[in-house]
Amino acid sequence: MRRLLVLALALLSSSSFSQESRYDRLRIMAPASPGGGWDQTARALAAVLREEGIARVVEVENVSGAAGTIGLSRFASAYRGQGDALLVTGLVMLSAIVMNESPVSLAEVTPIARLTGEYEVLVVPAASDFRSLADLTAALRRDPGAVSFAGGSAGGTDQLLVGLLAREVGVDPASTNYIAFSGGGDSLAALLGSQVAAGVSGLSEYAPHIESGSLRALAISSPDPVPGVDILTFREQGLDLAIANWRGIVAPPGIPGPSRDSLVSAVDRLVRTPSWQEVLARYGWVDLYLPGDRFEQFLRLEQRRVGAVVRDLGGVQRASASGSGEIAEMVFPGIVGVGLLVSGGLLLARRGSEPRASGNGRALGFVTLGAVADVILLEPAGFIAASSVLFCCAARGFGSRRWARDAVLGLAFSTGAYLLFTRALSLSLPAGRLFP
């Protein structure tokens, strides 16, 4: 029913746009797993593009990993030259490219627009001695190591802000004591429990706690005061510091000029629709829309700034300036290595009492063949074909001689699983040629 309604809406509105570019099919890649900010952006975009009839079918694909850089390199190679694909990107990807030494950078893809973002806030626990930003910066100048900042993953927006703040107050960014926590929840818990001196994160994450009085906001990272938010900006407090955790979209590298222009104008139409404004309000995103060329310019500047901060932070490797007893990143691996060697060595020394390795090589061979075939066939031939082969090989390994029955059952089973995942759960599996 809902789908019909959307379709009807699409048909209705499409007639009014007959002059402008409309897409039969658009793909949006979210370089993160379902549920996160990039995924929400991709799915919200898809919904509005469909509702407004700018595109008839919009598919969202999730390729997660390494702060989006895996999605970026997949996007750049798989969709090269295709004018109907978009990738959601953002500040975090920009710094991850520098940090992970990603082979693909944002300079290669085609910038389309910056869309939304969120400002960062610097907070302290309610019981903290820091009453104001000035208190905190004074302590930072006295002994940078004594002010521990909790925030998200190393090299992310939160740490960039700490690096910029240190530079602004004349402290070596590499000497700041930044404690990276994995999830937003973990760093918030550390703050609420006063385990750390200060915290940095997006406004929405801290807002309920600022409201309830359990956290005190010292500054917000917006360039100008945000209406309705009662927090002073860094600039209002005399520090030239502004940063937004922005998100935008890019198109594949090497697309023709007209395709790019058509995408830019489609997005331009999108951001003016009431349904997009409604999405912004619902998620609490700040409208940071910058179209095509201006986004490209912004990207170039932002890339230079992020690169400089990451270098300042010492490639984000903490200098041991703040303490001598800290464990460096290779100490634990050393312990594990020694443990492996010692226990392995002792085991080898006792060899001889072990049973000889003899087994059914034929059966194992068939199962291994199935596994190898699955890996090789999965992407070129698709999930159903690869899984059917895997199923038959495994069955043969366990003594089945009924090839025909196994093939039919394997095909049925794989098709069922495929349909369940792609249709009911809308996960993307390699389709191959069997199932368009």
Added chain:
Amino acid sequence: MMGFSVAAVPSNLLWAFAGVTLGTAVGVLPGIGPALTVALLLPVTLALSPTSAFIMFAGIYYGAMYGGSTTSILLNSPGESASIATALEGNVMARRGRGAAALSTSALGSFVAGTLATIALTFLAPVLVGVALHFGPAEYFALAVLAFTSVSAVLGRSLLKGLFSLFIGLGLGLVGIDPLTGKARFSLGVSQLLDGIDVVILVMGLFAVGETFYLAWCWKPGEEDVLSPKGGEGFMGLTREDWSRSWPAWLRGSAIGFPLGVLPAGGAEIPTFLSYMMEKRLAAKPEEFGQGAIEGVAGPEAANNAAAAGVLVPLLTLGLPTSATAAVLLAAFQQYGLRPGPLLFDSQPELVWSLIASLYVGNAMLLVLNLPLVGLWVRVLLMPKPLLYGGILVLASLGAYSLNGSVVDVVLLYVIGALGALLRRFDFPVAPAVLGLILGPLAEQQARRALAISQGDWTVFVTRPISAAILAAAVLVLLAPRWFRRRA
């Protein structure tokens, strides 16, 4: 009470039912957890009222916890790390024809634990969360040390082999970006390894795939090693002895699971392994462990479900997402314009209380849904082996691929599967490897965080009272059995 009147509206009961059914289904499928399911359903559920949607999500969440134990017990293929401890004894029971009893005690244990934990959530949430906030990195490190002692319960016959397996897991846990510095370690230039080896891949590789490879290796045509399953016996599938051995384990499991679930960085695996160790230590016949002791299923399964309810405490009272599923639920709250956090109980009491009420309802539904299914599930073991193992491999590869949409994960799954087969062939226990992968990074990161905050002062671990107490408990766990033995 107000919550129940909302949750008991027929349409909401229907959503709860849809949720628990879907949850059980995704729990059975390897690699597909509740987090992914809820995330993918989010856009679809926008049409529902927030209350109905959350009632359904709660059903999925609890349902997945139930479903996860089924494959662990029957096929030795846990789909996620929290049901590994269940597989240890549960699968041995299934092989000896006691699959029905194992499934029944796990369903009943989940119900008991889920209900007790939900009661605790209803009445104790604000108190507990206050205590949980006293846990900082030093305390989490101590907790990881305590959890490491549970390795002693899963070592198998040879100490050395168990330790070797543990170190393999610790080593695999090092792969990927070091979260504290952002530097890549041991990722061999493969960008897909930058995020580390997913514990789900390791679990599916070592258990489901490793078991399949191993069985193929040892396959002798015509030989059957699984006893034909007996149907349920006694009351609700459990004999009088089963009941008397199960219920204390359920209670102990709940008591361990719930508080650890409340801790923001506790995780679901630690309570299950601690419960397994506790049951083994307290058992009247500890020699039965490894041979299919029913306490070894009842305790961890209860701990698992109680921890799952515990996770909701920081989510509802503080808006703290402390697990992947909780993070997705938080995103769902935001989608409806709700801001979970200290004010949610005041601003949306109807939603919160009907969500909690639906947890009671969902739990009861799950018991009703799962107990009759026990008889059906055990028949899975009667499937011809060629088809059974073919199916397991297909599902495992599907689960691995869908994690990140990458073939690299499927390759990794088979490589780890081959490693699992080798370990089994030479009689190494595989559970310590999984514990190593889970606990290693936790211990390392929390120790380094604690030292960074204290600026290199190692005494934080013993001067902070909670941390010192947990470390003392860890020492006690290691030394107490020896001390008792000497006295006896």
